[in-house]
Amino acid sequence: MKKEAHVLDLFSGPGGLSEGFNTAKIGNHTFRSVVANDNDVHASVTYRKNHPGVEFVLGDISASEIKRKIVRAIKAETGMNTVDVIIGGPPCKGFSLTNKMTRNMKNPMNRLVMDYVAMIRKLKPKAFVMENVPGIFAMEGGKIVKDLISEFRSMGYYNTDSWLLNAADYGVPQIRKRAFIVGSRSRIPIEKPRTTHGSNGQAPRVSVFDAISDLPKIPDGSSSSRAAYKKPPNKFQRQLRNGQRKPTQHVTTKNSDLVLKRIRKVPSGGNWKDIPRELMQVNGDYEKIQKAHSMIYRRLIKTEPSVTITNFRKGMIIHPTEHRLFSVREAARIQTFPDSYKFEGGLSSMQQQVSDAVPVFLAKKVAEAILAHLEMDHKL
Numbered sequence: 073m074k075k076e077a078h079v080l081d082l083f084s085g086p087g088g089l090s091e092g093f094n095t096a097k098i099g100n101h102t103f104r105s106v107v108a109n110d111n112d113v114h115a116s117v118t119y120r121k122n123h124p125g126v127e128f129v130l131g132d133i134s135a136s137e138i139k140r141k142i143v144r145a146i147k148a149e150t151g152m153n154t155v156d157v158i159i160g161g162p163p164c165k166g167f168s169l170t171n172k173m174t175r176n177m178k179n180p181m182n183r184l185v186m187d188y189v190a191m192i193r194k195l196k197p198k199a200f201v202m203e204n205v206p207g208i209f210a211m212e213g214g215k216i217v218k219d220l221i222s223e224f225r226s227m228g229y230y231n232t233d234s235w236l237l238n239a240a241d242y243g244v245p246q247i248r249k250r251a252f253i254v255g256s257r258s259r260i261p262i263e264k265p266r267t268t269h270g271s272n273g274q275a276p277r278v279s280v281f282d283a284i285s286d287l288p289k290i291p292d293g294s295s296s297s298r299a300a301y302k303k304p305p306n307k308f309q310r311q312l313r314n315g316q317r318k319p320t321q322h323v324t325t326k327n328s329d330l331v332l333k334r335i336r337k338v339p340s341g342g343n344w345k346d347i348p349r350e351l352m353q354v355n356g357d358y359e360k361i362q363k364a365h366s367m368i369y370r371r372l373i374k375t376e377p378s379v380t381i382t383n384f385r386k387g388m389i390i391h392p393t394e395h396r397l398f399s400v401r402e403a404a405r406i407q408t409f410p411d412s413y414k415f416e417g418g419l420s421s422m423q424q425q426v427s428d429a430v431p432v433f434l435a436k437k438v439a440e441a442i443l444a445h446l447e448m449d450h451k452l
């Protein structure tokens with residue numbers, strides 16, 4: 073096996089998966105993302121800035137022209153007609169358990185999974201990783217994942233498996249369960265990454281404050297982050313500071329006085345149910361909030377891992393001790409992006425990008441499993 077395995081990152085978003093793959097190392101074997109694709113312009117700018125050596129193809133992967141552009145970009149970058157590994161997280165809107173009405177393959181968002189499959193069929197990489205929300209396992213009583221696995225096997229990926237991984241078990245300060253379908257054309261199994269945190273004899277799970285307590289206090293609606301880090305950092309914080317001298321993008325949404333009053337009422341671990349009804353009824357809001365899911369106005373517990381970071385403005389994820397929503401940098405810490413990783417676009421786009429990503433530490437563990445597999449395959 074060559075020392076540097078080439079990677080194509082589809083549905084790359086801001087590049088969480090790529091960041092994990094590009095920082096993984098087994099012996100002297102590493103990965104290098106060579107081409108990435110997404111149709112979101114802000115995510116494309118974020119990706120390009122943080123991965124300057126990667127050729128980015130901006131556009132809708134459903135279009136044949138974009139698929140052809142990706143193939144041409146691989147040839148131009150590597151001189152070859154394929155890559156070693158394809159990674160990607162086709163959007164999960166239809167699969168999400170929070171969206172029961174649309175959970176089937178007729179949903180156009182689910183058809184993007186088939187575009188991902190089409191790229192595997194076309195490029196025949198040695199291995200692939202498809203990430204998705206856990207809801208994919210429940211679709212049509214498990215039939216969708218079963219069918220996907222048989223489809224991959226019929227394409228020569230004899231070794232296709234599915235894993236349900238919880239990021240918190242791998243040193244990520246967040247309970248975030250994700251589905252991974254991994255496949256290889258070799259007959260040697262890909263070993264599921266061994267957990268490192270939370271079980272007997274392992275390191276304790278990383279808490280929200282382990283991850284963010286060195287970030288300075290900021291007011292609601294802060295639009296710039298001039299304040300320095302609070303010192304000294306713990307091991308996790310030192311690793312994520314990654315040589316930065318002060319935090320960047322420690323910025324939050326500005327809320328109305330009414331929303332701030334509500335936020336003040338939510339205790340650690342509480343949610344909208346802790347807000348007095350009279351504060352929720354203004355503008356006829358109460359009914360709507362009752363129907364929404366319980367993440368709304370969720371205050372994190374500082375000594376525990378975070379709940380899953382979905383869009384933290386829309387989900388109203390509240391800082392454990394300050395009366396404001398999470399900042400972009402705090403969410404990025406929870407997603408294990410280094411502080412040197414900068415997000416582009418407006419506040420709302422940055423919030424979306426951060427919460428869409430695969431946590432970098434989890435991506436790295438998956439990458440190491442694939443790298444170990446490729447290395448082992450080569451030895452046989």
Ligand SMILES: C[S@@+](CC[C@H](N)C(=O)[O-])C[C@H]1O[C@@H](n2cnc3c(N)ncnc32)[C@H](O)[C@@H]1O
Nearest residue numbers: 083084085087088089110111112132133429430
């Ligand atoms: C869950 S996010 C991927 C996150 C990424 N794997 C990471 O770790 O950062 C899904 C991405 O798919 C992109 N996307 C949605 N529809 C697309 C399409 N038709 N063509 C290309 N990209 C698309 C979205 O813009 C979004 O960035």
